Amino acid sequence: MRVGIRICGAGGQGVISAANLLARCAVSKSLYAVQTQSYGPASRGGFSKGEVVVSDERIGYPFVKKPDILVAMLQEAYDRFIDDVKESTLIIIDPDLVKGEGLEVKAKSVAGSIGSRQSANIVMLGAMAPFLRLIEPEDLRRSIRERFSNEINLKCFDAGLEIGKKAGKKLRTKEIECKVEKEKAI
Amino acid sequence: MGVKKLLMGDVACAEGALAAGCNFYAGYPITPATEIMVHMAKRMPESDGVFIQMEDEIASISACIGAVWGGARAMTATSGPGFSLIQEGIGYAIMTETPLVIVDVQRGGPSTGLPTQASQGDVMQARWGSHGDYGIIALAPNSAQEMYDLTIEAFRLSQVYRIPTIVLGDAIVGHTWEVVEMKKAAKTKVALPAEKPLSTAYETPFYVPKFPAFGKGYMVHISGLAHSEKGYPDTESADDYTRLIRRLVNKIRNEREQICSYELINPNAETMIVTYGSPSRTVYETVKEMHDVGMLRLKTVWPLHERAIHEFCREAERVLVLEMNLGQIYWEIKRVLCEKNVELFSKVGGELPTPEEIRGTLQ
Incomplete structure (x- = not known):
């Protein structure tokens, strides 16, 4: 089984570190993982993209062509990638930053109310956690605990997870139950 | 582990x-x-x-x-x-x-x-x-x-x-x-030469002399000029120069079997894709579940493993070389498989060829 996740937004929002955290988590579970990134010359602002492929077998092609999960935290990112999605793609957007269709997670404002607006990426990780299939929410929570010493990120993760779980109940019966279409997965 | x-x-x-x-x-x-x-x-x-x-x-x-x-x-x-x-x-x-x-x-x-x-x-x-x-x-x-x-x-x-x-x-x-x-690496032991460098020719035409320790044992002379076995510049003797250059070439050429390694999927399949480095990731993804397409991935690009190329591609009806340039190793493969029609699949611009692109070429 191969799961492709693309997280995109502006430089400084932590989209690459979110992708890296997912890869770390996969590795800790003895899964295969490949994490790639692309970003502009500026370290803050500008377009930025992190991708992870998680699989239970050796990964050939390392990039995500048609994501199973697409997270967009910047309008430009949403516009650029919305045509890449397949029917089963779970799209997650922050409605305060992006106008479009998808599961709405107010990551920036949720993180801000917990005490760290920079942790919006972690809220997003929480929201996608119920849909990762090869990775359990508890695994990801543990990886975040290992990576960060503060409690704020765990709180952000839990807040995101709640939103994801609620959405999951609604969506479970429908197409968003990210079904692997083997050929299209790549 | x-x-x-x-x-x-x-x-x-x-x-x-x-x-x-x-x-x-x-x-x-x-x-x-x-x-x-x-x-x-x-x-x-x-x-x-x-x-x-x-x-x-x-x-x-x-x-x-x-x-x-x-x-x-x-x-x-x-x-x-x-x-x-x-x-x-x-x-x-x-x-x-x-x-x-x-x-x-x-x-x-x-x-x-x-x-x-x-x-x-x-x-x-x-x-x-x-x-x-x-x-x-x-x-x-x-x-x-x-x-x-x-x-x-x-x-x-x-x-x-x-x-x-x-x-x-x-x-x-x-x-x-x-x-x-x-993985832990097995440490290569560097054996010091027991005696001074030879004053006569080496035993074999592809001999690799032992590496002397600078500052230990005896004086060492190192030169980018043509030199004899003693290490001193020798720019007059065509014989000495010929011996030196043939040895520098042959110490690699004659050892190809020991030096080269490769990865192989479905040898001599109907179509063989010869590739190396990153693009092989896409080939693996495409080929792993196909029976009529194979991959020869050169882990060692130089020296070229001519025997492997010939042996694993000679029965193929179609040979495809995939590389991210406009054709470099392609000409080498064409030379080795001179009797065959070898095709080039090039992609430049920085992006890896996609599985769809390879499938498209295979059809």
């Missing part, structure tokens, strides 16, 4: 060098190889090694050659423009039979080209970039794991054959994070 870690390909390369006993790094930063240097800057002082940021790449390779003659195991890493500058030093290392490792994390060229995008445009430069006749070894990793493993192997080969060995990565393998099992 070694420790498993999630590492960026460039960092895996630096860790592989350390595992192989590298204790000297001189370099100049350049995208997409900089992370190797940054990691070495951190790790060298921790392991009592030497790290120097040089003024340019010519100085970097010169410092490495000097360090090796001072008893160190040295490496430098660069990309396109720096690799061009390093060529002069490669020639000197070939002529003086200096074992060292050069990493070229390829990006789009010529000149400053596409700094952040991958390419395989330096393959022929790796073979023939310096002047004169010589043999060379170049390895092409296709994952972070191989950036680790093949860097270790590059150190081993460079010491066994007393030759600069090139690791030909690219921006994709260099910047991708993957699981790396950090």
Whole structure:
């Protein structure tokens, strides 16, 4: 089984570190993982993209062509990638930053109310956690605990997870139950 | 079993060098190889090694050659423009039979080209970039794991054959994070020559002389000029020169079976794809569940493993060479399989060929 996740937004929002955290988590579970990134010359602002492929077998092609999960935290990112999605793609957007269709997670404002607006990426990780299939929410929570010493990120993760779980109940019966279409997965 | 870690390909390369006993790094930063240097800057002082940021790449390779003659195991890493500058030093290392490792994390060229995008445009430069006749070894990793493993192997080969060995990565393998099992490397023992260098010819035409320890035992003379077995410049005798150059070429050419390695899926399938480095990732993805298509992936690009190419492709009806340049290794494969129709699949611009593109070509 191969799961492709693309997280995109502006430089400084932590989209690459979110992708890296997912890869770390996969590795800790003895899964295969490949994490790639692309970003502009500026370290803050500008377009930025992190991708992870998680699989239970050796990964050939390392990039995500048609994501199973697409997270967009910047309008430009949403516009650029919305045509890449397949029917089963779970799209997650922050409605305060992006106008479009998808599961709405107010990551920036949720993180801000917990005490760290920079942790919006972690809220997003929480929201996608119920849909990762090869990775359990508890695994990801543990990886975040290992990576960060503060409690704020765990709180952000839990807040995101709640939103994801609620959405999951609604969506479970429908197409968003990210079904692997083997050929299209790549 | 070694420790498993999630590492960026460039960092895996630096860790592989350390595992192989590298204790000297001189370099100049350049995208997409900089992370190797940054990691070495951190790790060298921790392991009592030497790290120097040089003024340019010519100085970097010169410092490495000097360090090796001072008893160190040295490496430098660069990309396109720096690799061009390093060529002069490669020639000197070939002529003086200096074992060292050069990493070229390829990006789009010529000149400053596409700094952040991958390419395989330096393959022929790796073979023939310096002047004169010589043999060379170049390895092409296709994952972070191989950036680790093949860097270790590059150190081993460079010491066994007393030759600069090139690791030909690219921006994709260099910047991708993957699981790396950090296996311990078997340390190559460097045997010192028991006696003074010979005054007569070596026993075999592809003899590799042992590496003397500078400052120990006896005086050593090192020269980029043509030299006899004694090490002194000898620019008058055509015989001595012929013997030297034939040996520098043959010590690699005659050892291809020992040096070369490859990965093989469905040998002699109806269609065979010959590839190396990053694009092989897409070929693997496409071919793994097909029976009528096979892959020969060259882990060793130089010397070219002509026997393997011939043996595993000779029954194929169709041979396809996939590389991220406009045709470099392609002409070599065409030469080896001269009786066959060999097709080229090129992609440049930095992006890996996709499985769809390969399937499209196969139909």
